[in-house]
Amino acid sequence: MKTKEPILLILDLDETLIHATEKKLAIPHDFKYADYFVYKRPFLNEFLDFVNQHFKLAVWSSADDKYVNDIVETIRPETINFEFVWARTRCTVRRDYDLDRYVREKRLKKIKKQGFTLERALIVDDSPEKTKDNFGNAIYINPFEGNLADDELKKLTEFLIKIKNVENVRTFEKRGWRNTIDTQ
Template sequence: MAHVTSRRYDTDKLLVILDLDETLIFATSTPHDTAWHFEAGPYKVYRRPHAAAFLATLAAHFEVAVWSSASDDYVAQVVAQLFPAHYPLRFVWGRSRCTFQIDYEQLEETGSYDPFSHYHYVKKLRKVRKRLGIPLERMLIVDDTPYKCRYNYGNAIYVKEFWGDPADEELRHLTHYLLSLRSEPNVRTLEKRFWRAHYQ
């Protein structure tokens, strides 16, 4: 299975932090067919097309990590089956590393308080910087949910949500885009919101 590597961090490489659900996989308790790839708890899991080639390219050219807002146990199960044996991950973080906080913008829009819909998990990259000593300028986070990256928009690359479409091409396009960034000294200064336009 993939493992958290203890080798020295390669400062010449960007760190790419990957989300799981709807980014690399689609997990559901009610699958629409029998073509799912593996199971994680009660869920049938579909790998996003081109995931294997995408992960192989990242391992060759970047430092790679996983950070999901799903439960830590679920994240461990998915990573063990999604990533190749001995894949060098810098870290694997789940919900326990996220920050659970109120969404004040949504609260203002609705005008009423609902503890079940107005709180969200967010990923603060300063935790990575503090833990690993990696500058924010050298980190990218790939996610399908902008709110989870709200404190680090300058580091975020947003992908389309994956719902199991076998014809999905997002990771193939993303591979080319990430390779184009690997020599950038400061990824935070780049406009990344429209990255997909280069590959339409």
């Protein structure tokens, strides 16, 4: 019996895995990048270790390419190899009339050219406007802005445990995903 390929889990960077700001927060930063103080989201390492065991991993951010590659190299545990690390140049610029601004979208149809199927791909992001066309593949999380009590990645881990073996990620509801996990 052939084993099914793991689901591709595409992770956003800013306000999803880290928070980078020019204004130093009242908590210790994890590292500095150029003029930015960078704070890792609580449970980041545990989260990455877990998802690496059950999913194929990738990072896709709308930030500058050099910044994204440098930050990912800094936060990436040695045991993790991402399928790809994409940044601004892989996004599609679209006018969002509701927000009255241009948005850099992450259109998942681009991963098909890399050999991935949309039925086996999830994208985790704090900005729904950037993944608007990926409705059946998107998991939206609350933005991280330096709160040390943040447990969003811990909750996301619990949710991902439940869905890691689904055949088609587009066939189940992801809105309200926090309500499907056991809270203590």
